[in-house]
Amino acid sequence: MKKKNMTVSRYFKRYLKRCVTGPVSLVMGLSVTLKYFFNPKRIVTEQYPENKKTLKMHPRYRGRLEMIEDAEGNNKCTACGMCEKACPNASINVLATKNIAGKKVLGRYEYHFGSCTQCGLCVEACPFGAIRMSQAFEVATTDPTSLDMILNKKEGQG
Amino acid sequence: MFTPSVTHPIGDFVRKLVPDAMGYVTPYLPQSVLEYIPAANSVVAFLINAVICIIAVCIVAIGNAPILIYMERKVCAHVQCRLGPMRLGWHGTIQTIADVLKMLFKEVYAPKGADKFIFYLAPMVVLIAPFLVLTLIPFDKNMVIANVPVGIPFIIAVNGFGILGILLGGWSSNNKYSLLGSLRSGAQMISYEISFAMILLFVVMVSGETNLLSITQGQEGTILDWWIFKIPVLGFIAFVLFFISSTAELNRAPFDIAEAEQELTGGYHTEYNGTAFAMFYLAEYINLVTTSSLATTCFLGGFYPPLIGVEAVDSVLMMVPGFVWFFAKVYFMIWCYMMVRWTFVRPRVDQLMDFEWKFLLPVNLVLLGLGGAYIVLFG
Numbered sequence: 001m002k003k004k005n006m007t008v009s010r011y012f013k014r015y016l017k018r019c020v021t022g023p024v025s026l027v028m029g030l031s032v033t034l035k036y037f038f039n040p041k042r043i044v045t046e047q048y049p050e051n052k053k054t055l056k057m058h059p060r061y062r063g064r065l066e067m068i069e070d071a072e073g074n075n076k077c078t079a080c081g082m083c084e085k086a087c088p089n090a091s092i093n094v095l096a097t098k099n100i101a102g103k104k105v106l107g108r109y110e111y112h113f114g115s116c117t118q119c120g121l122c123v124e125a126c127p128f129g130a131i132r133m134s135q136a137f138e139v140a141t142t143d144p145t146s147l148d149m150i151l152n153k154k155e156g157q158g
Numbered sequence: 159m160f161t162p163s164v165t166h167p168i169g170d171f172v173r174k175l176v177p178d179a180m181g182y183v184t185p186y187l188p189q190s191v192l193e194y195i196p197a198a199n200s201v202v203a204f205l206i207n208a209v210i211c212i213i214a215v216c217i218v219a220i221g222n223a224p225i226l227i228y229m230e231r232k233v234c235a236h237v238q239c240r241l242g243p244m245r246l247g248w249h250g251t252i253q254t255i256a257d258v259l260k261m262l263f264k265e266v267y268a269p270k271g272a273d274k275f276i277f278y279l280a281p282m283v284v285l286i287a288p289f290l291v292l293t294l295i296p297f298d299k300n301m302v303i304a305n306v307p308v309g310i311p312f313i314i315a316v317n318g319f320g321i322l323g324i325l326l327g328g329w330s331s332n333n334k335y336s337l338l339g340s341l342r343s344g345a346q347m348i349s350y351e352i353s354f355a356m357i358l359l360f361v362v363m364v365s366g367e368t369n370l371l372s373i374t375q376g377q378e379g380t381i382l383d384w385w386i387f388k389i390p391v392l393g394f395i396a397f398v399l400f401f402i403s404s405t406a407e408l409n410r411a412p413f414d415i416a417e418a419e420q421e422l423t424g425g426y427h428t429e430y431n432g433t434a435f436a437m438f439y440l441a442e443y444i445n446l447v448t449t450s451s452l453a454t455t456c457f458l459g460g461f462y463p464p465l466i467g468v469e470a471v472d473s474v475l476m477m478v479p480g481f482v483w484f485f486a487k488v489y490f491m492i493w494c495y496m497m498v499r500w501t502f503v504r505p506r507v508d509q510l511m512d513f514e515w516k517f518l519l520p521v522n523l524v525l526l527g528l529g530g531a532y533i534v535l536f537g
Contacts, residue, residue: 015516026502029501029502030502033500033501036238037236043236043239043241044239045239047244
């Protein structure tokens with residue numbers, strides 16, 4: 001570890017410097033943990049089954065995929081298929097259809113939750129902000145067929 | 159006949175009680191037995207006192223361990239923004255007892271190819287040192303079991319048992335990780351024992367006593383009479399150095415080279431389970447108590463309350479019994495050890511040895527010299 005041209009004076013200079021910087025850095029580290037120790041608000045653990053009713057999920061939590069819908073149930077999806085391409089495990093199938101005017105709109109948005117890893121790449125890929133990851137975390141089920149779902153309630157508006 | 163100084167009031171009470179009790183028996187004894195009665199009295203009193211001592215030590219040792227394990231979990235959890243055990247009992251208070259019960263009901267077995275005798279001997283050897291040191295510690299004016307005149311040299315000598323146990327355990331396990339861990343810890347503990355002893359000798363030098371009770375009584379008075387503050391800067395430096403070297407002596411992080419879970423899967427106690435492992439664990443925590451008690455006795459005024467020189471406050475502080483102050487200080491020290499353990503990272507083995515031989519030891523020698531100069535100039 002020693003450098004080749006290490007003179008005695010330089011060695012002692014480094015030694016003395018470390019005698020000062022070492023304790024300072026240790027005290028800085030200790031101050032962080034002391035702050036954590038004396039501040040119970042910093043605790044992030046949830047007492048899950050007990051606080052089931054009051055538990056509010058973290059805003060950045062990624063649950064299952066869901067569509068952003070307004071009050072009438074309309075979504076912003078244009079069936080462009082960017083999310084389908086972004087999905088690494090092919091959990092999304094966007095099936096387009098044509099509306100009365102002959103324009104390509106969203107028909108069915110198929111989502112296979114069983115193979116989804118909740119990576120959120122589809123949400124990042126969506127150019128219209130039509131989908132998001134929901135806050136639902138109690139998603140375990142005994143029925144595998146319920147994992148294949150259709151997200152949109154209405155046909156796309158185009 | 160050696161008369162043990164068990165907690166003086168109780169010891170004297172027993173010594174007085176035994177002849178009275180024997181008085182009821184003597185009329186029924188034959189003449190040939192009666193001439194041995196005075197000697198028998200002192201032997202019986204000695205044995206009863208010894209039993210009281212053993213029970214007292216066991217209560218302090220085994221009663222403290224679950225509290226400390228619970229405390230360690232909680233302190234560690236809160237440092238890491240967690241809650242720790244919460245489910246069993248109020249805030250998880252019964253969790254430790256459940257864990258201890260689980261540990262006791264486990265089967266104890268030795269690995270194939272292990273040296274069975276030494277393998278089972280090692281945990282018991284580890285337990286010798288903390289129990290012996292506990293007997294010397296003055297918990298209060300009258301609460302000291304063996305008030306020996308050579309307290310501190312005895313403690314330095316006895317501490318070697320800890321290393322012996324760890325080396326035996328690692329050697330006999332027939333496991334390369336155990337062997338590596340025990341060899342590392344042997345090297346570490348032998349090196350740090352030097353600075354540990356030197357700091358204790360510093361206290362011995364400035365106080366002029368080796369008896370722990372006398373060292374404590376030398377610190378009577380206000381908070382400024384404690385050895386940590388009595389000698390302006392040297393006392394505090396000595397305290398910090400004691401803290402560092404005793405952390406290494408205790409094999410606790412940041413100096414837990416011996417265990418080093420990430421490298422050695424537990425070090426010397428990899429192959430131990432059940433009660434044998436519990437004994438290693440118990441020894442570790444009793445050592446924590448004894449070392450904190452030593453720090454309290456040598457630097458923080460032992461069982462004396464932290465008087466500040468204001469009459470109104472002092473009279474209130476004086477009302478609290480001595481052993482409460484003692485344990486309050488001990489638990490404060492333990493809390494410091496825990497905060498350090500869960501904050502700092504583990505140094506490499508060579509850095510660890512560098513630190514001892516290139517920093518701690520020279521500083522200790524300088525400190526001893528300065529202490530001598532202080533005694534000559536102001537003492």
